[in-house]
Amino acid sequence: MKTKLGVSWLLCAWILWQETVIPIKHDKTPSQAFTKAEDCYQEIQNTVEKTKDNVIGSSKSHVLVGFSLGGQPVAMHYQCLPDTVDPRETHDPKK
Secondary structure (H helix, E strand, O other), X not given: OEEOOOHHHHHOOEEEEEEEEEOOEEEEEXXXXXXXXXXXXXXXXXXXXHOHHHEEEEOOOEEEEEEEEOXXXXXXXXXXXXXXXXXXXXXXXOO
């Protein structure tokens, strides 16, 4: 089951994260929320189908898409993660 983001996404178990990388910006945001991992994985496969000409790499839980926008390279990374993982957090191996 897919839910709209907002308060309801906090109750879900799986989050589809969208990471956008362009020369002047790098942004990670939650895109969609799902109650089951398989539903999130299905959305990854839907993204692969919709963007198949631009897919750089993919697996069951993520897809990397690359394209040019106004002459600038753009990379979009979509990844399914459990709601206990926030990819925006930095991990310092020294701590």
